[in-house]
Amino acid sequence: MTINNMTIRIGGAAGDGVESSGAGFCKALARGGLHVFGLPDYYSRIRGGHNFFSIRVSEQPLYSHTERVHLLLALTEETVPRHRDKIVEGGAIVYDSRLKVPPEQLAAKGIQFLPIPLSDMAEEKAGIVLARNTVALGVAAGLTGFDLDSMQSVIRQNFARKGRAVVDGNLAAAEAGYLEGQKYAADFPFKLKRIPDAPPRMVVNGTEAFSLGALAGGCRFVAGYPMTPGSPVLHWMAAHAAHYGVVLKHTEDEIAAVNMAIGAAHMGARALVPTSGGGFSLMVEALGLAGITETPVVIYNAQRPGPSTGLPTRHEQGDMLFMLYASQGEFPRFLLAPGSHEECFVTGWRAFNLAEKYQTPALVLSDHYLAVAIRTLELEVFDFEVVEIDRGELLSEAELDALEGEYLRYRITESGVSPRALPGHPKAVYMAASNEHDERGAITEEPEMRTAQVEKRQRKLVGMAREMSSPSPYGPLEVEVTFVSWGSTYGPLREAVDRLNAEQAGRANLLHFVGLWPFPTEAVTAALESARRLVTVEVNATAQLATLIRANTGRSVDAKILKYDGRPFTPEYILACVPEEV
Amino acid sequence: MLTREDFAGRERPTWCRGCGNFGILNAIKMALAEQEIAPHQVVMFTGIGCGSKLPHYMKVTGFHTIHGRSLAVATGARLANHGLKIIAVHGDGDGYGMGLGHMLHAIRRNIGIVDIVQNNRVYGLTRGQYSPTSDPGMITPTSPEGAIDRPAPPLALAITAGATFVARGYPGELRHLAWLIGEALQHPGYALVDVLQPCVTYNRASAYDFYNPRVYKLEEIGHDVTDKTAAWELTYEWGERIPIGIFYRVEGVPTYEEQVPALKAGPLVKQPLGKLRPEQIETLRAEVI
Numbered sequence A: 001m002t003i004n005n006m007t008i009r010i011g012g013a014a015g016d017g018v019e020s021s022g023a024g025f026c027k028a029l030a031r032g033g034l035h036v037f038g039l040p041d042y043y044s045r046i047r048g049g050h051n052f053f054s055i056r057v058s059e060q061p062l063y064s065h066t067e068r069v070h071l072l073l074a075l076t077e078e079t080v081p082r083h084r085d086k087i088v089e090g091g092a093i094v095y096d097s098r099l100k101v102p103p104e105q106l107a108a109k110g111i112q113f114l115p116i117p118l119s120d121m122a123e124e125k126a127g128i129v130l131a132r133n134t135v136a137l138g139v140a141a142g143l144t145g146f147d148l149d150s151m152q153s154v155i156r157q158n159f160a161r162k163g164r165a166v167v168d169g170n171l172a173a174a175e176a177g178y179l180e181g182q183k184y185a186a187d188f189p190f191k192l193k194r195i196p197d198a199p200p201r202m203v204v205n206g207t208e209a210f211s212l213g214a215l216a217g218g219c220r221f222v223a224g225y226p227m228t229p230g231s232p233v234l235h236w237m238a239a240h241a242a243h244y245g246v247v248l249k250h251t252e253d254e255i256a257a258v259n260m261a262i263g264a265a266h267m268g269a270r271a272l273v274p275t276s277g278g279g280f281s282l283m284v285e286a287l288g289l290a291g292i293t294e295t296p297v298v299i300y301n302a303q304r305p306g307p308s309t310g311l312p313t314r315h316e317q318g319d320m321l322f323m324l325y326a327s328q329g330e331f332p333r334f335l336l337a338p339g340s341h342e343e344c345f346v347t348g349w350r351a352f353n354l355a356e357k358y359q360t361p362a363l364v365l366s367d368h369y370l371a372v373a374i375r376t377l378e379l380e381v382f383d384f385e386v387v388e389i390d391r392g393e394l395l396s397e398a399e400l401d402a403l404e405g406e407y408l409r410y411r412i413t414e415s416g417v418s419p420r421a422l423p424g425h426p427k428a429v430y431m432a433a434s435n436e437h438d439e440r441g442a443i444t445e446e447p448e449m450r451t452a453q454v455e456k457r458q459r460k461l462v463g464m465a466r467e468m469s470s471p472s473p474y475g476p477l478e479v480e481v482t483f484v485s486w487g488s489t490y491g492p493l494r495e496a497v498d499r500l501n502a503e504q505a506g507r508a509n510l511l512h513f514v515g516l517w518p519f520p521t522e523a524v525t526a527a528l529e530s531a532r533r534l535v536t537v538e539v540n541a542t543a544q545l546a547t548l549i550r551a552n553t554g555r556s557v558d559a560k561i562l563k564y565d566g567r568p569f570t571p572e573y574i575l576a577c578v579p580e581e582v
Numbered sequence B: 001m002l003t004r005e006d007f008a009g010r011e012r013p014t015w016c017r018g019c020g021n022f023g024i025l026n027a028i029k030m031a032l033a034e035q036e037i038a039p040h041q042v043v044m045f046t047g048i049g050c051g052s053k054l055p056h057y058m059k060v061t062g063f064h065t066i067h068g069r070s071l072a073v074a075t076g077a078r079l080a081n082h083g084l085k086i087i088a089v090h091g092d093g094d095g096y097g098m099g100l101g102h103m104l105h106a107i108r109r110n111i112g113i114v115d116i117v118q119n120n121r122v123y124g125l126t127r128g129q130y131s132p133t134s135d136p137g138m139i140t141p142t143s144p145e146g147a148i149d150r151p152a153p154p155l156a157l158a159i160t161a162g163a164t165f166v167a168r169g170y171p172g173e174l175r176h177l178a179w180l181i182g183e184a185l186q187h188p189g190y191a192l193v194d195v196l197q198p199c200v201t202y203n204r205a206s207a208y209d210f211y212n213p214r215v216y217k218l219e220e221i222g223h224d225v226t227d228k229t230a231a232w233e234l235t236y237e238w239g240e241r242i243p244i245g246i247f248y249r250v251e252g253v254p255t256y257e258e259q260v261p262a263l264k265a266g267p268l269v270k271q272p273l274g275k276l277r278p279e280q281i282e283t284l285r286a287e288v289i
Helices: A020-029 A079-086 A120-128 A127-146 A148-158 A164-180 A205-217 A233-245 A254-267 A276-292 A319-325 A342-360 A367-372 A397-402 A447-467 A487-503 A521-529 A544-553 A571-581 B020-034 B051-057 B072-078 B092-098 B098-108 B156-159 B173-185 B229-232 B278-287
Strands: A005-014 A035-039 A048-057 A069-074 A085-094 A112-116 A200-204 A221-224 A246-251 A271-275 A298-305 A334-336 A363-366 A374-378 A431-433 A470-474 A482-488 A508-513 A515-516 A531-538 A559-562 B040-044 B061-064 B086-093 B114-120 B164-170 B192-195 B216-217 B242-249
Touching: A005 A020, A005 A079, A005 A127, A020 A035, A020 A048, A020 A127, A020 A200, A020 A319, A020 A374, A020 A559, A035 A200, A035 B020, A048 A079, A048 A298, A069 A127, A079 A085, A079 A571, A085 A120, A085 A127, A085 B086, A085 B098, A112 A164, A112 B098, A120 A164, A120 A508, A120 A571, A127 A148, A148 A164, A148 A531, A148 B173, A205 A233, A205 A298, A205 A342, A205 A367, A205 B242, A205 B278, A221 A254, A233 A246, A233 A271, A233 A298, A233 A367, A233 B216, A246 A254, A246 B072, A254 A271, A254 A276, A254 A367, A254 B072, A271 A276, A276 A319, A276 A431, A276 B192, A298 A367, A298 B092, A319 A334, A319 A363, A319 A447, A319 A544, A319 B020, A334 A342, A342 A363, A342 A374, A363 A367, A363 A487, A367 A487, A431 B051, A431 B164, A482 A487, A482 A544, A487 A508, A487 A531, A508 A521, A531 A544, A531 B086, B020 B086, B020 B114, B020 B192, B040 B051, B040 B072, B040 B192, B051 B061, B051 B086, B072 B086, B072 B092, B072 B098, B086 B092, B092 B098, B092 B114, B092 B156, B114 B156, B156 B192, B164 B173, B173 B192, B173 B242, B229 B242
Parallel strands: A005 A069, A069 A085, A085 A112, A221 A246, A221 A271, A271 A298, A298 A363, A334 A363, A431 B061, A482 A508, A482 A531, A531 A559, B040 B061, B040 B086, B086 B114, B114 B192, B164 B192, B216 B242
Antiparallel strands: A005 A048, A035 A048, A035 A374, A200 A374, A334 A515, A470 A508, B164 B242
């Protein structure tokens, strides 16, 4: 018997509610004191197709999903053949007995096939066939011996706004499934046991982690245009806007979104633009406007596979070098790529401080896997106490009142940062211009002033570089191979490193990059000195992190593990690449 | 009491002698002075083009943005601080070409922006190409056989899209133009002031000699500015007689900014910016447990 170490997968069509019910079940497991890693997988369509949600459960914190499945809940015929090969020995496939699954698909060595009238029970208990997802998860609870109370507490919360009848129907559906599952529990060896007295934990995805951080960091203006997987930040902010004093604008396009954010930031609001790569492509010209007018704006790009429409609901890390060089001309920018939910929260508030302190755009690079994957986190992981709101050299009204002489918005300074005054004050009557300008903001084409302004802006990079964190090391110091990664690849790679070292001590460690630009050259050079064999692991075809490392340190990687099939890495996939690449 | 001198700038305009922009610049200064709006109480957003350099030539708070996007930047600014007057100034290439989409959406929102379009019906700064409002057949570097595109009808589009203030002025009628801009500044929502701007270098056929004998004031014919159909029809009068004045004006339509929940407490940038309070953190945590 295996206790508290398994993956449950529920599969159906778009519109069957596999994602919402799967996320709800994650919360129930967390309330039962267990750690989860939940991952939705869905196609770019509203109805039909094949969607599934995987819930990995453990007593230890989880950083990744894995490939093997212990219990499959099939709401559609297609679910069975698609995932049958992933089921471990002793595992089970629960399927709706209404489904017409071809008999030859209902046989596999060591797997139980359990036809259960999910739809009939849903209709009987909840009056609607859609509730079969609830029945199926009730069956999962019954089979694994997990407690029904945790599940029902989430149902009460999640369905509350749909009214009493819907709540009661789903509670009854869950219970009916639970009782049905219990009938087969004796022959099912994977069990989930409530951990008594576990502390309450958060169940969040990277979208929520980043949004919480941004709100805590004083984000008060959000403009965006829907694009998967960036729009969930827009939705989160919209849901919280009225209550937390945020102005949220769903704009006519991404060009309007970024330009509105620049306008709001110019006036003094902390402004955010959530998007994905296609939307960011439209924002490129305005990025340069923020650069030359020294306007602090935060742009969040949750990457998906390109080029162009690419794979809208899939995963890739293909936009790093594009974001680093986007827009004509040269100007400083921050490029930050959180790789974990913890880093999403910190990046969420820190990006606004960096943008305002250096009066330049801060670009945040997330990705699909990070944006949608759900993890359990201890409450203190999101440390609201340490959140700071640092507006940098922003002149207060009193300072402006006391200012003698003329205010110079683009004063040449040693740090490159010119004290900033917000429009609205009699001393703050100045022009900001996309043209090259002098210290007052007046257009100039004089070579001396042009040179002085370029150098002023570039000088900010000195201070900016000091703000950048060194790549975070993970694993033992003396190892055969050092992996480098960025973004959400951290999770699966971290687990792969753990497994390698568990097999044989001292095999691998990893260096995880969050601060990508300004590139922490000295810290990286030092960190890489002791690396014997360097292997990059990235979800793209051209090894963009390896390119960045080589360009800045001269160090080439010895091998690359790359993937560009639209799916995130798993620890198993990385381990399978290791014998040939390492 | 403000006067035009309070808005005097330090830079010399780079415009050609006789450019219609001189009149527009004067009219804006006159309107601001008459409305008692000081240089720091207004922010002027411009695009790219000869006319978009306008705020550099006066004393005013301004943001010279990129081509076609000034209304988007201005919208963000208005939402961040609706305590200030927001004016957009840009040409017809900027406003009716690249920025036409933003104009229709600004109209839909009835956001409090005075939108002044210097409509010289040609591209000046890029040297004489035809614009979205050029006459068909106009021969220019990008239309050597004559322009094929039919001109955009900006005023009709604005009325159709739901604009609450639609006017047209002419710098040859300076006092009248200043009055129009003043009326637009008093209007709570989006206000379009299309200006027939002579370009004496690249569009001589549509300069003073063309407009002077043709323009007439809508006030003189007793046009009812609340009559949408009549206003719409008048926007198409173009030939021997060309109307200027207020075509359409409707009161009582709520502005966008007055409907945003977060702005009920006053301009966004005037609201305190602090860390989340303990009870807010509790609520946010409770959502994810």
